[in-house]
Amino acid sequence: MEPLTTAVTSAKANLPADAPGSTAPRRRGRPSRPVLSREGITAGALAVIARAGYEGFTMAALARELKTAPSALYNHVASKDEVLNWVQDDVNETIDVSGFGRDPWDLALMRWAHSYRDAFAEHSPLIPVIAVLPITGAPHTLAMYERVAEGLRSGGWPEDMVIDTIVAVESFVLGSAMDVSAPEWIFNVGDRRDLAPTFADAVAARRGSGRTAADDAFALGLNALVAGLRATLAAAQAARH
Template sequence: MAGERQRGVGRPNENVLSRVLIVETALDLLDLHGRDGFGMRDIARRLGVRPSALYNHVASKDDVFRGIREVIATRITVAPFVTQRWDEALITWAHSYREVFASHPPTIALLAVMPFETDSEIFGTYEQVIEVLYREGWERAEALNILVAMESFILGSALDAAAPADMMSPGDRADIPHFSAAYAERDMRTADSGAGPADQAFEAGLNLLIAGLEAQRSARAASRVAHDR
């Protein structure tokens, strides 16, 4: 009817709402407005539905956050743990993990400290990481500590990727010659390679982590051979 208010083009009616649609909308709002970027009414307004309709699919705002983490977790590639060497697989996984979180900076601080639900899909990824490390000679408890250490590094690197590239600029200070020279040299590397400061730091840190793990793995393998003689 001519006098009837029309629903916005592309907006779902309540019958086609889903948990995934609600969670994806909340993630979009987070990206736009930061960590306080959405309430349930904001999600409903964006989708053109009544707030009460959301609760047929999610229990609360905390439940939406749990859904956001699950969505993000499914975007992190895990296939390399089946197809690549252990070190190559960890490198590929780390790059994917960082890229996913760097694409959504507001989620880093929010999701990094949120307890997991026991049915979370992220445990499938963790299982593959622990399995490959255990197969390469680490005890399972050690493998878990390695996983957490790598996650801490990756999340910090994702946060660094969202920071201004010139955040550490020393300006024209003359009392810190080594730091100023290091900063200038890194700028030259950036110009030559096209890799920004955060990317350079990530690659350096990841290479050190993998090299350290390889050195430890090789030393243990040599020790086992010597012991068996």
């Protein structure tokens, strides 16, 4: 008869490496859960914000979205602000800056503005956060601004006016992006036409035109803004020569 100790040793040797009671070394390889990455965390954050808004975006909510523990999440990202920085960079990477360095500055600026508005119209809950978020640590955002700044400077804009020009355009673009998600009836005066009869007539005329309010307002505003910038640049160049 086989000794008991020999039988036990033989039985353990035949157990799977991860079975209880096994003394064999565990197998190495890919973990059963996917490893968290910057791209995955960013996508998860966008999903949470789209569903719950910025107010509902917490690191705990993000961890639930990614099906992981908050402690595991903090092994990959330092804070909520860092996640938002990644989100900003992810959205800004999609913005078209190809016109700068190729087209006249005003045409490139309009192309950029249209693309910028489209990008953030899809992520309007982010706008109040992104508008005041520092760009440090966001390489795609920095690359975007560098391309725009180079295009404006090569187009004749004085260096000390480049940032103000960018901010002026961004302020209009981000407001227009939020307008895309506004309801069509936002200017309905209801039963108080007596307080704003002229405005009510204008709203009715606009509604009856069959045009898309947000798109038309954006086109009108952008054309006016760029026309004003052209005039501003001409005056600045005349004053400095």
